[in-house]
Each structure stands twice: as C-alpha cells, then as structure tokens.
Amino acid sequence: MQVTSEAVSGVARRLNVSVPTSRVNEQFEARLKRTAKTVKINGFRPGKVPVNVVRREYGAGIYQEVVNDIIRDTVFEAIQQEKINAVGMPNIEKVENKDDALVYEATVEVYPEVTVNALDGLEIERKSTSVNDKDVDTMLENLQKQRQTWAETKGMAKKDMQVTFDFEGTVDGEKFEGGAAEDFKLVLGSGRMIPGFEDGIIGMKKGEEKVIDVTFPEDYQAENLAGKAAQFKINVKLVEKPKLPEIDAEFLQIFGITEEEGVEKLKADVRKNMEREVKNGLRNQVKSAAFDALVAANEVELPSAMVAQEIDRQRQQMIQQFTQQFGAQGAKAFDSSMLPDDLFKEQAEKSVKLGVLVSKILADAKLEVDAARVDAYIEDMATSYEDPAEVIEYFKNDEKQRAQIEAVVLEDQVVDYILAAAKVSDTEVSYQDLLKEQQARQQG
Known part of the structure; x- marks a missing residue:
C-alpha cells in the first residue's frame, strides 16, 4: 500500500491511498468462495454452488463490499503510517479502480498544532x-427564612408578604385561557407574575377588591397575549406576614x-x-x-x-x-x-x-x-x-x-x-x- 499526504488547512490532511489490485482480488476471491458455501440458488444443492455461478449472480455486489471493507481498513492504516493525530472520522472521496491498484482520497481533520502566546x-x-x-448573621437569617411560617395581618400588603386572592383577567373585555384563578398564593416581590401585577396588589387589604392594569411583555410565551394591555380583577382574601422561627433548642x-x-x-x-x-x-x-x-x-x-x-x-x-x-x-x-x-x-x-x-x-x-x-x-x-x-x-x-x-x-x-x-x-x-x-x- 502506498500513501502520500498533504495539508489542506491547519486542521485537515488529505491522504492519497493506493491499494494493490492483488490485495483486492485476493479478498474478492476468498469472499466468493465463502459465499458459495452458504448461498441458495435454484438447481444447486446447498454448499455445492460453483464459484463461477456466484460470480455471475452476486459478483458485482460482493466486489463492492470488498472495496468498502478494504477502504475502511486501509484508511486507518494510512493514518497510522503517516503519524496523523486524527480527530473524527475520515471522509472518503474519488474512489477509482485502475489496472494495478484501487486508488482513493481521504480527508481527515487533525488535532490542531498551536503555539501559546507569551x-x-x-x-x-x-x-x-x-x-x-455580619455575613454569618445574614446566613443565619436566611436559614430562618427557609423555615419561616406565615401569620395573618389586617394591615396592607407589602413586599415579602404572602397574599391569597382570586383574580380574573381580560384583554379587550374578553377573558382568556389561564387568566383566572381562585385562592392563588403569591409572595409579593417574588417576580412570579408579569411586570406591574404584583405592584398593583401592594397596599391592598383583606376583603378589598380592585382592578389593575398591566401589559404583557412583547416576548410573552403566549403569542396571542404578547404586548397586549390587560385588566385583572383582584379579590384579596388573606394577607400574611412572614414569621421567622426562634433560634431555640428545636431550631x-x-x-x-x-x-x-x-x-x-x-x-x-x-x-x-x-x-x-x-x-x-x-x-x-x-x-x-x-x-x-x-x-x-x-x-x-x-x-x-x-x-x-x-x-x-x-x-x-x-x-x-x-x-x-x-x-x-x-x-x-x-x-x-x-x-x-x-x-x-x-x-x-x-x-x-x-x-x-x-x-x-x-x-x-x-x-x-x-x-x-x-x-x-x-x-x-x-x-x-x-x-x-x-x-x-x-x-x-x-x-x-x-x-x-x-x-x-x-x-x-x-x-x-x-x-x-x-x-x-x-x-x-x-x-x-x-x-x-x-x-x-x-x-x-
């Protein structure tokens, strides 16, 4: 087998591979004989099919299989022979059968050679x-917040308080899917709702009703609502303030x-x-x-x-x-x-x-x-x-x-x-x- 290689870029090499026809023919004949022992052809007993009949009936397909297998094997032999540090699979091109050789080109990417700047x-x-x-105290407070409970308050809803409410939304006076809920719980300031929604609830008390105006973001996931102005009727049922646990024996x-x-x-x-x-x-x-x-x-x-x-x-x-x-x-x-x-x-x-x-x-x-x-x-x-x-x-x-x-x-x-x-x-x-x-x- 003869191999030559050339650089086609900083990270690619082209291999020109020539495999002697004798190697191809040797494998082709061997595969014909193996096929003759297993193939079934009308008029012949299993294992008794003449090689010439197999050559006539299946020769073209078997020859192509042999060529494919030889290319698969020899391309990696060629990469090793040329000491190429290949990455990925080689791309096979221009396969030709000449009088004395099977010739093909293969392009393979190589590991980049670099020089690191100073x-x-x-x-x-x-x-x-x-x-x-102070950092430790803040962390302790965070540990308390993770285990906080809620206590009802009759005062106004403020940031970090939890509000339970019903809401019903409309766009151009029409209700829309997903625009209503009952007993919905929301911690104000959590950023769960669209801009302006939580701000509209701040200052409300238990039992209070209000209509707030908001606008859906332009990139809102529901395209039919994106950028639209909406009104939400809010009915506050409960306002609760956070209650941190004491740092006691139980905590x-x-x-x-x-x-x-x-x-x-x-x-x-x-x-x-x-x-x-x-x-x-x-x-x-x-x-x-x-x-x-x-x-x-x-x-x-x-x-x-x-x-x-x-x-x-x-x-x-x-x-x-x-x-x-x-x-x-x-x-x-x-x-x-x-x-x-x-x-x-x-x-x-x-x-x-x-x-x-x-x-x-x-x-x-x-x-x-x-x-x-x-x-x-x-x-x-x-x-x-x-x-x-x-x-x-x-x-x-x-x-x-x-x-x-x-x-x-x-x-x-x-x-x-x-x-x-x-x-x-x-x-x-x-x-x-x-x-x-x-x-x-x-x-x-």
Whole structure:
C-alpha cells in the first residue's frame, strides 16, 4: 500500500491511498468462495454452488463490499503510517479502480498544532474576600427564612408578604385561557407574575377588591397575549406576614446541635461552611479569569469534529440534568429539535479552544498531577461529610472518582502556572458580591 499526504488547512490532511489490485482480488476471491458455501440458488444443492455461478449472480455486489471493507481498513492504516493525530472520522472521496491498484482520497481533520502566546501579556484579576460576623448573621437569617411560617395581618400588603386572592383577567373585555384563578398564593416581590401585577396588589387589604392594569411583555410565551394591555380583577382574601422561627433548642436540633452547644456552635458551623464556599468560589473565579484571558489572547483553528463532539456532550448533559429534574417522563417530551447545535456552538467552541490551549501548556511546561495536592483536595472535600474518613477512603481507592479529582487539580496547577507569569491585580470584594458573581457564572 502506498500513501502520500498533504495539508489542506491547519486542521485537515488529505491522504492519497493506493491499494494493490492483488490485495483486492485476493479478498474478492476468498469472499466468493465463502459465499458459495452458504448461498441458495435454484438447481444447486446447498454448499455445492460453483464459484463461477456466484460470480455471475452476486459478483458485482460482493466486489463492492470488498472495496468498502478494504477502504475502511486501509484508511486507518494510512493514518497510522503517516503519524496523523486524527480527530473524527475520515471522509472518503474519488474512489477509482485502475489496472494495478484501487486508488482513493481521504480527508481527515487533525488535532490542531498551536503555539501559546507569551503568558506575561495576560492581565488577570484575582479576587479575595473574608467572612465577617455580619455575613454569618445574614446566613443565619436566611436559614430562618427557609423555615419561616406565615401569620395573618389586617394591615396592607407589602413586599415579602404572602397574599391569597382570586383574580380574573381580560384583554379587550374578553377573558382568556389561564387568566383566572381562585385562592392563588403569591409572595409579593417574588417576580412570579408579569411586570406591574404584583405592584398593583401592594397596599391592598383583606376583603378589598380592585382592578389593575398591566401589559404583557412583547416576548410573552403566549403569542396571542404578547404586548397586549390587560385588566385583572383582584379579590384579596388573606394577607400574611412572614414569621421567622426562634433560634431555640428545636431550631438547633435541625442542624444536629444540642441546646448546650447553643447558637455559638451553629454560628461556628455556618462560618466554616461559608469559608469553604469562599475558598471554592475564589478558586473558580481566578480559574475563569485566567482561562478567559488565555482564550482571548490566542487564536486557534478548530476541527469541526471536535466542536461537534463537544456540542453533543453539552446537549447530553442538558438532557441528563432535565431528566434528573423532571424525571424520565419529562425527558420523553424532550425533542432533539428543542436543542439545536446553535444553542451550544459558542460555548462548545470556547471549551474546545480552551482544552487545546491547556493541553499545550501541560505539554510545554511538562506539568504532571501533584499527588499531594490531590490528597489534600480529597481531605478538604471530605470535611463536609458526616464520616470524612469513609469519604477519603472511597475517593482514594475508586480509580474513576480519583481520576476526576486529578483532572481538577491538574487544571488548578495550570492556573497557578499562568498566574506566575501573568500580570495579576488583586481586588478585595465582599462575600455577598462574590456569591452573586458565582451564581451568575453558574447560570451563564
């Protein structure tokens, strides 16, 4: 077999492959003989069909099968022979039968070869924060709010109060589907309703009726209502204000704290958890900042096959998350057309580009995973579990789980390598701002 190759782009190679006719004929004749032993043709006993008859009746089809199989096998032989780092499946073109050879062309995408621009040109913001007493008190209040109850009030409805009411909506004097409900409960300020609806209820009291005017957003999901002015008749039945639970023995018990240990133990535990969140949040922030700067500073030509694989991975991940949230029945209603490639393309390209650049840094810097950092990462993570020793044992001995942690630690090592060379500016932020940024990053 003869092979030549040429570059057709930075991420594609064209192979010209020539397979001797003798190899094709040898396999063709062998397959004819095997077929003769199994084929059924009228006038001949099973296994006694002459090869010439099989050649006449089935030769053309068998020959094409042999050609297809030879191309399938030899194209990967050719890729190995030319030491091509291929990604995706090769595309076969221009198949010809010549007197002495079967000749074809194959185009295959290759892993991009990149040069990472000097890291000292990167500008990276590294944020820091600390948890103070006020942050802990706010978190305690949030824990109370999660378990709050409601107490009736005769006063006016205000933001953060819960209102129970009946409503009936009309557009141009006509009722519309989904525009009415009885005993509907709404926490004012939650943003559940269209703009202006909740504002119209603020100030109302139990037993009060009122008609409020609102306008549906232009991008409202029901096209027949989008942008339309509407009137809602509101009948308030109950106004309730939030009632936070006392931080007493019963409340402390929820968190496994005895009355003797008291609220100070709860605060200490809360602070410890918050500090762990801060540590992870800061690590994620600087990692995102470093990787974003790296991607922005380097151009990489991406193979379409790698992008397509990443798009499919992200699509499957979203379907899996949907299944976990809504169950198997909900997943069945998920049509692939609801998740087109364009939905993932931008993020997929960024992810593939980052992966290529990080791999290049790992190779150039000869970075290898630090086993001590892996152990420290596992031990730190285990402190949030009831039995840390059991968790440590599991992650250290499960190859798959340990490999995932090693990948995370190796990424952290790449970040440290980038930061050591880049221009880094340190910024102090509040715990609350860090939390908001982290939530926005997760949603984005």
